[in-house]
Amino acid sequence: MGKLYVFDHPLIQHKLSIMRNKNTGSKEFRELLNEIGMLMAYEVTRDLPLQDVEIETPICKCTTKMLSGRKLGVVPILRAGLGMVDGILNLVPAAKVGHIGLYRDPETKMPVEYYCKLPVDAPERLLIIVDPMLATGGSSVAAIQFLKDRGCFNIRLMCLIGAPEGIAVVQKAHPDVDIYIAAVDERLNEHAYIVPGLGDAGDRLFGTK
């Protein structure tokens, strides 16, 4: 089964609490989501391989470390995943960005696909799928399957808040994918919203409600 990494860093928890507050407006919500995205990316990329390189400092020649060949891709699930991309790119500017368009049908709660555009060399990259909300898990499962269907198997999933039942669904469907998350909440409500959660992430991010 894939590993579940829960980020209990005080800065992340503090920023997430502000995001949860219903009185926090879109501007601050957007800024915080990007900041948390950057902080989480720091950990998600912790095991990236390094290689020795020769350089010359103002003092002398030396052998030091730089990232080696394994390239990164960030794949937001539209819409709300877009809110985490810039934070990650601040840390890893060379990463390429793919997009997967999915929305959750309000009646069936099942994901509906409408877009997919990936970097041409996506199968050679470590791909980090980003989406703030992991509720039933349907969108994450579908997004991971999208990537696998296109030959990509080196995948990590990075979310802000998850419901225990949704996390279990992803772990069962894709046991090879590790999940990185800032908080595991209590449960889903009757509308498949995360409790306590933060409401509809896409609407809060883009001010559409």
Ligand code: PRP
């Ligand atoms: C939200 C969220 C996830 C999905 C999670 O997107 O950003 O993609 O719901 O729910 P699930 O785990 O039950 O699939 P939404 O479908 O509201 O689309 P939007 O981002 O376009 O608003």
Ligand code: URA
């Ligand atoms: N999508 C959201 O944006 N929020 C939830 O709580 C569940 C799904």
